Amino acid sequence: MPFETENDPNRLPHLIRRARVVLWDFDGPICRLFAGHSAERVAGDLVSWLEGRGLRGLLSDNERQTLDPQVVLRAVDRRHPGSDLVAELEERLTQEELRAASSAWPTPYADPLIRTWTAVGSRLAITTNNSPRVVRKYLASRGLVDCFAPHIYGRTQELRLLKPDPHCLNRALSAMGAAPGDALMIGDAPSDLAAAERAGVPFLGYARNDRKAKFLLEAGAESVVGSLETLLKLLRE
Structure with a gap:
């Protein structure tokens, strides 16, 4: 309709x-x-991964609380465009998307x-x-x-x-x-x-x-x- x-x-x-x-x-x-593989959890995992590397300050409060993993990725890229950090974060998101594709x-x-x-x-x-x-x-x-x-x-x-x-x-x-x-x-x-x-x-x-x-x-x-x-x-x- x-x-x-x-x-x-x-x-x-x-x-x-x-x-x-x-x-x-x-x-x-x-x-x-992400029907069977929570995008919210993926976003949280990316934030936790950054925090585990002492990079909590890269994200604003709103970005840390986002439900969208793409928001996390793009936020880091704006601050460190083309960096190895962004490449590794992007690959982590890709691996999560590949898992999500199965469900x-x-x-x-x-x-x-x-x-x-x-x-x-x-x-x-x-x-x-x-x-x-x-x-x-x-x-x-x-x-x-x-x-x-x-x-x-x-x-x-x-x-x-x-x-x-x-x-x-x-x-x-x-x-x-x-x-x-x-x-x-x-x-x-x-x-x-x-x-x-x-x-x-x-x-x-x-x-x-x-x-x-x-x-x-x-x-x-x-x-x-x-x-x-x-x-x-x-x-x-």
């Missing part, structure tokens, strides 16, 4: 029909990566939507702030690698280029030879929307609950769906 984000009933079918290339965020639209929950209707979109001739890419190693592991477990490979663009050592920077979207568009206006970005966070806007790519929000929808709408998203079934039905029509 789409959220009431607009008055034009033709907007969503138009977005779907014109998309020659579909850029997917990973954690959210494709799966809930991730598929987003309802994501698998058939991905296969159907591929079958009708659209090309798909992943544009995510997660490790590309993690994405490949999850997609392989679902038999979906061939729907995306080789177009999986995830976190690199240059953390300043994570979304909302459009770097991963621009990499995908360049590699696929696609114009921004011929693409569609599907994401579940305001940072996805910001990256899409900066890349000139139309955006479709996915929100699994009202709280997520509220964040996207307040950020300016014009189209938000609460279920990927909506897109699957439009595509099959």
